[in-house]
Amino acid sequence: MASFDFDPYSILGIAADASAEDIKLALRRAARRLHPDNNRSAGAGVQFQDITAAYELLNDPERRKDYNDYARSQTGGLYFNFRVTPSKRTVALLPEAQVFYLLAEIIPDIRAKESEHKRESRLNLTLVLDRSNSMNGTRMDKVKIAAHQIIDQLTPEDILSVVSFNDFADVVVQATPVTDKAALKARISMMLPSGGTEIHTGLEIGIEQNRKYLAPRMVNHIILLTDGNTFGDEDATIRMAKDAAKDGISISAMGLGQEWNDRFLDDIASSTGGSSAYINSSSAVVKFMGDHVRSLANVFAERVHLSIAADPDVTIESVFKLSPAPQPLSVEQGNIPLGSLQFNRILSVIIQLEMPPVDKEGFRSVARLVASGEIFANRLQKYQAVSDISLEMLENPPSEEPPTSILDALGKLTLYRMQERAQAALEKGEVREATRLFENLATRFLELGENELAAQARAEAEQVAYTNSLSDKGRKTIKYETRHLLLPTAAEDGTE
Amino acid sequence: MKSCPFCAYSNKEGLLFCEDCGRRLASGDAAMTMPTKTIVIPVTEDFPVHSTWGTARFEANSQIVMHIRDSTETVTLIPNKRTILGRNDGNNPQRPDLDLTPFGALEMGVSRVHAAIYRNEDTDTLTIVDMGSANGTHLNGQRLTPEQPRVLRDGDEIRFGKLITHIYFKT
Numbered sequence: 001m002a003s004f005d006f007d008p009y010s011i012l013g014i015a016a017d018a019s020a021e022d023i024k025l026a027l028r029r030a031a032r033r034l035h036p037d038n039n040r041s042a043g044a045g046v047q048f049q050d051i052t053a054a055y056e057l058l059n060d061p062e063r064r065k066d067y068n069d070y071a072r073s074q075t076g077g078l079y080f081n082f083r084v085t086p087s088k089r090t091v092a093l094l095p096e097a098q099v100f101y102l103l104a105e106i107i108p109d110i111r112a113k114e115s116e117h118k119r120e121s122r123l124n125l126t127l128v129l130d131r132s133n134s135m136n137g138t139r140m141d142k143v144k145i146a147a148h149q150i151i152d153q154l155t156p157e158d159i160l161s162v163v164s165f166n167d168f169a170d171v172v173v174q175a176t177p178v179t180d181k182a183a184l185k186a187r188i189s190m191m192l193p194s195g196g197t198e199i200h201t202g203l204e205i206g207i208e209q210n211r212k213y214l215a216p217r218m219v220n221h222i223i224l225l226t227d228g229n230t231f232g233d234e235d236a237t238i239r240m241a242k243d244a245a246k247d248g249i250s251i252s253a254m255g256l257g258q259e260w261n262d263r264f265l266d267d268i269a270s271s272t273g274g275s276s277a278y279i280n281s282s283s284a285v286v287k288f289m290g291d292h293v294r295s296l297a298n299v300f301a302e303r304v305h306l307s308i309a310a311d312p313d314v315t316i317e318s319v320f321k322l323s324p325a326p327q328p329l330s331v332e333q334g335n336i337p338l339g340s341l342q343f344n345r346i347l348s349v350i351i352q353l354e355m356p357p358v359d360k361e362g363f364r365s366v367a368r369l370v371a372s373g374e375i376f377a378n379r380l381q382k383y384q385a386v387s388d389i390s391l392e393m394l395e396n397p398p399s400e401e402p403p404t405s406i407l408d409a410l411g412k413l414t415l416y417r418m419q420e421r422a423q424a425a426l427e428k429g430e431v432r433e434a435t436r437l438f439e440n441l442a443t444r445f446l447e448l449g450e451n452e453l454a455a456q457a458r459a460e461a462e463q464v465a466y467t468n469s470l471s472d473k474g475r476k477t478i479k480y481e482t483r484h485l486l487l488p489t490a491a492e493d494g495t496e
Numbered sequence: 497m498k499s500c501p502f503c504a505y506s507n508k509e510g511l512l513f514c515e516d517c518g519r520r521l522a523s524g525d526a527a528m529t530m531p532t533k534t535i536v537i538p539v540t541e542d543f544p545v546h547s548t549w550g551t552a553r554f555e556a557n558s559q560i561v562m563h564i565r566d567s568t569e570t571v572t573l574i575p576n577k578r579t580i581l582g583r584n585d586g587n588n589p590q591r592p593d594l595d596l597t598p599f600g601a602l603e604m605g606v607s608r609v610h611a612a613i614y615r616n617e618d619t620d621t622l623t624i625v626d627m628g629s630a631n632g633t634h635l636n637g638q639r640l641t642p643e644q645p646r647v648l649r650d651g652d653e654i655r656f657g658k659l660i661t662h663i664y665f666k667t
Contacts (some may be wrong), residue, residue: 099510
């Protein structure tokens with residue numbers, strides 16, 4: 001029997017018993033919004049190709065029958081739910097542009113049990129570890145302990161490779177099944193710090209190692225750990241990371257201490273679906289990396305992507321992943337890699353969009369969102385869910401309170417944006433503006449009961465006022481702690 | 497453009513939080529931000545002197561008149577089955593029915609969900625319950641055990657954190 005890796009009905013947004021006429025109409029409807037002549041965003045192009053392919057399949061009675069037979073044989077598979085909540089259902093007619101939000105949540109199948117399905121995902125893990133001179137002492141020791149504990153967590157089914165780098169990169173452990181744990185640990189223990197930091201070479205060799213066992217049925221992941229700045233090779237590194245992401249490798253980037261480039265590490269992570277984090281003390285390394293690897297071994301679906309095609313006159317202003325790991329995402333890509341979907345954890349993303357002035361009443365579509373991912377437990381791995389968002393335009397819309405989930409996330413996301421604005425102001429030399437924003441932040445932190453953060457923000461405000469610059473530590477603490485505030489508390493985390 | 501009520505910063509239409517000070521931007525619709533069952537009226541009558549002093553009986557058509565110390569305003573409240581008193585700062589998971597923010601709730605240590613008044617229509621009584629507030633609720637000088645209801649009487653003094661109020665029943 002032929003096999004298919006997508007669902008043409010959901011792509012076209014029609015029912016399984018749709019008539020030939022319905023199918024044509026669906027294509028025309030989609031073309032109006034997504035055809036490259038009408039919509040220039042990257043996401044629209046990708047989606048339009050899918051829609052054309054789906055249309056061609058369903059338009060051919062023989063292929064349509066093949067698909068229906070196939071779909072019937074596949075029932076009983078697991079899936080994820082895709083829920084999109086707008087900040088408002090009705091939009092007021094207004095002569096100026098207005099902002100609205102979409103909260104997109106990807107929810108794993110409640111029938112999926114970690115105990116039953118867990119071992120169906122195997123881990124192909126590469127550690128890329130900084131061994132520059134600045135790692136000397138406790139840092140290096142803690143990283144070694146962390147690596148040892150990671151090895152203890154892995155099974156012979158998993159693949160591990162380890163690369164260390166300074167000005168050059170060495171393969172410490174060639175990609176191999178984790179069978180002889182003692183030998184692997186011994187190799188790691190021999191790493192000696194020296195030299196500078198060249199992330200590009202380290203990551204290049206790391207990706208090469210990861211590719212050796214790269215497979216669709218595995219979680220292919222690289223953890224990059226560094227404590228320093230790399231110079232001049234950032235752009236090439238990001239390009240390389242994006243290529244790796246296309247093949248299904250995600251990269252998480254962890255910065256240790258104060259001197260690393262946070263924006264660079266954020267970019268690596270968000271363009272591959274990984275996460276980035278700030279580890280402020282070497283003693284936190286062990287727990288941090290252990291937790292991270294544990295979450296990788298707990299994957300329901302991998303290579304999850306969100307694609308957003310806004311209508312031609314609607315613009316996407318920003319996209320931010322709220323959970324499981326808060327992370328700013330890059331807007332310019334129409335197709336956003338989100339990494340893994342874990343058992344019992346909701347993956348949620350908030351999207352800020354802007355609508356042009358509205359002058360007539362009635363429903364209008366604003367965007368089409370598609371979530372896709374590969375579900376390990378299913379034989380038909382790729383699963384896709386589509387959501388078309390329409391809002392009603394009204395002269396006098398009824399007053400409506402935005403959903404609590406959106407309010408909650410935005411209240412804290414606003415604080416994250418404030419610290420970004422404060423830093424941008426400082427870079428432009430607007431010292432008073434930066435001081436003022438940090439003071440505002442301190443006030444809000446205090447009101448939220450985040451006393452330590454408030455103290456830190458206040459200290460930064462003072463530091464800025466006196467020295468026109470920020471402490472690296474304070475800056476990173478505020479940034480990553482504010483981001484951390486966005487994590488939903490356990491009670492709000494739906495399925496648990 | 498929408499101007500922030502706290503810092504007057506001009507925010508784009510549709511934003512829910514001020515980009516400058518991070519506070520919740522109230523919607524343009526006043527009915528949404530003001531609890532509907534609260535009416536704030538200036539003091540025109542001499543409330544403390546009236547005949548029902550000390551009674552626990554709260555009849556179907558009764559209202560609570562709340563005097564807040566150091567404030568020239570009183571709050572008239574028609575309690576529901578449950579009326580939550582607290583401080584709304586825009587981040588509340590649960591919006592209080594009576595928001596004490598205009599009376600300096602933040603400085604006085606009032607929690608977001610501080611206390612609740614329950615109305616029992618079978619027995620015509622009101623009870624007050626501390627909802628696990630940080631700084632406690634005192635009834636006539638006595639601190640309430642959280643989650644333990646106490647009957648309210650006309651003329652009672654209720655202290656939310658440091659915010660002192662007196663309540664009177666009015667028919």
